[in-house]
Amino acid sequence: MKITYIAADGTETEVNAREGDSVMQAAIANDIDGIIGECGGSMMCATCHCYVDDAWVEKTGPQHDGESDMLDCAASEVKPTSRLSCQIKLTEELDGLVVHLPEAQI
Amino acid sequence: MPVETANLAPVDETITLRDLHFDPYPIYRRLRAEAPVMRVKAAGRTFLTKAADTKFVKDTPEIFSSNDPNTPMKPAFQAHTLMRKDGAEHMAERMAMAPALMPKTIQEVWQPLYRDLVGQYLDRLPRGEVVDLHKELSAPIAARILAHILGIPEASDEQMIFWSQALIDGAGNFGWEPGPFAVSDHANLEMNALLEKAVERVRANPDRSALSVMVNAENPIPMSQIVANIKIAIGGGINEPRDALSTIVFGLLTEPEQLAETRRTGKWGAAFEEGVRWVAPIQASSRLVTEDVEIRGCLIPKGDTVMTIQASANHDEDLFEHPERFDVFRAKNPHQAFGSGPHHCAGTHVARRTVGAVMLGMLFERFPGMTLPDPSVVEWRGFGFRGPINLPVVLN
Ligand code: HEM
Ligand code: FES
Numbered sequence: 253m254k255i256t257y258i259a260a261d262g263t264e265t266e267v268n269a270r271e272g273d274s275v276m277q278a279a280i281a282n283d284i285d286g287i288i289g290e291c292g293g294s295m296m297c298a299t300c301h302c303y304v305d306d307a308w309v310e311k312t313g314p315q316h317d318g319e320s321d322m323l324d325c326a327a328s329e330v331k332p333t334s335r336l337s338c339q340i341k342l343t344e345e346l347d348g349l350v351v352h353l354p355e356a357q358i
Numbered sequence: 359m360p361v362e363t364a365n366l367a368p369v370d371e372t373i374t375l376r377d378l379h380f381d382p383y384p385i386y387r388r389l390r391a392e393a394p395v396m397r398v399k400a401a402g403r404t405f406l407t408k409a410a411d412t413k414f415v416k417d418t419p420e421i422f423s424s425n426d427p428n429t430p431m432k433p434a435f436q437a438h439t440l441m442r443k444d445g446a447e448h449m450a451e452r453m454a455m456a457p458a459l460m461p462k463t464i465q466e467v468w469q470p471l472y473r474d475l476v477g478q479y480l481d482r483l484p485r486g487e488v489v490d491l492h493k494e495l496s497a498p499i500a501a502r503i504l505a506h507i508l509g510i511p512e513a514s515d516e517q518m519i520f521w522s523q524a525l526i527d528g529a530g531n532f533g534w535e536p537g538p539f540a541v542s543d544h545a546n547l548e549m550n551a552l553l554e555k556a557v558e559r560v561r562a563n564p565d566r567s568a569l570s571v572m573v574n575a576e577n578p579i580p581m582s583q584i585v586a587n588i589k590i591a592i593g594g595g596i597n598e599p600r601d602a603l604s605t606i607v608f609g610l611l612t613e614p615e616q617l618a619e620t621r622r623t624g625k626w627g628a629a630f631e632e633g634v635r636w637v638a639p640i641q642a643s644s645r646l647v648t649e650d651v652e653i654r655g656c657l658i659p660k661g662d663t664v665m666t667i668q669a670s671a672n673h674d675e676d677l678f679e680h681p682e683r684f685d686v687f688r689a690k691n692p693h694q695a696f697g698s699g700p701h702h703c704a705g706t707h708v709a710r711r712t713v714g715a716v717m718l719g720m721l722f723e724r725f726p727g728m729t730l731p732d733p734s735v736v737e738w739r740g741f742g743f744r745g746p747i748n749l750p751v752v753l754n
Contacts, residue, residue, distance in 0.1 A: 290696060
């Protein structure tokens, strides 16, 4: 399945991702610069912050328990579309997903 | 049981704690190449030295628990602290302190204060003569800003430094000698007395410090855990930024071209990341194995304690070119100096936004002609925690 990461400067990168991985894991596996994921997906670092593209917000669903508390710790502005990418699991439905990356993660 | 024993990790009887204390890096290089899962007899633990393994262990708390009741941490802190808990309990105690440590609060409150404090501490330093920057700057500034962040500004630099060292020495007292616990008991008495008054103060006058947000929370965690959290932050929030600062300054002063380029580009944040990668202030963390598990073909039995050596992960040839060299301008720097998983350092933003974003730039701006006359006199120590123990520079 495919995911597109759009960096803060507008650069788009489309990658092949595995179902079952998180959007953070897919970014790390494909060397996407704008996502760090320093805590490995434990919702403890907020260095995997992303903005889900408006067209995909419904499919990615609501934030998980505790996610908004950790998003408060993000380095860049938090918007209504903000998510921790480690909390978005890739399902078939999300094939083609587009996420935007913030200016900074740390 | 020949089959079972054949599967256990090899045992090393040659490595000594003394070797690890003085210079662990050549040992880790050998282990990464020859036996990345190794039972090291002197430490009584299974060493994991590859980055993928240290990360796997920290990211898998279901198998590798932090809840190890058999460590000297409990007597040292006189508490069962969040660092030694798992699951929801850990999360509740950790999040209670989070508002004081998050980027927004740092930007609004701690960074402006830190700038003022750094200015004052730099003013005190003498010019034109040898001064031990580690002792005269790295340690006291780390103590001062932390005292404010935690909500105990009435504690002196000396007290903070003494408490922190007492807690660390107690928690590392695996020989269970009475001496270090006597010292940590004394430190606990002093901290408890000071905290009792500080709690009243923040109740009456709430502010954005860790103590205040915990005490004044809508659903506060128990007072015993508030106190334990403050102690964990004292034990874990002074020596690391201190050692990080001294390490980075050493790195930059011994690589003048990189220093010049860092000044030109203002990439102090990259210098910070490289310093903590190069010599991780916390070098190793242990986890208790709660079920039989296999790593790289070796059976790690339930009940074993593994040491995830992030110092070694940060030099793993799979991830880093010329890992032994301080190199600010690496294309990628996926270090594990702040750990990973549920216990990922709670103070990362503080460390990055004080030492990295403020201190380094101010220091080299104030003393553009700073020199390290003889790098060979700088001594490095530590197995669990590591850094230079002196940094004799001349400021100009
Ligand atoms: C360069 C500076 C620092 C480094 C390299 C560092 C490193 C670490 C590491 C590796 C851990 C994880 C230990 C484990 O997995 O068992 C940790 C935990 C922790 N650190 Fe830091 N630290 C730094 C600064 C700070 C500061 C300034 C504070 C306080 C404001 C702090 C507070 C904590 C706390 C509370 C924990 C425990 C987190 C938990 O168990 O959930 N650290 N640190
Ligand atoms: S990877 Fe740390 S919060 Fe997502």
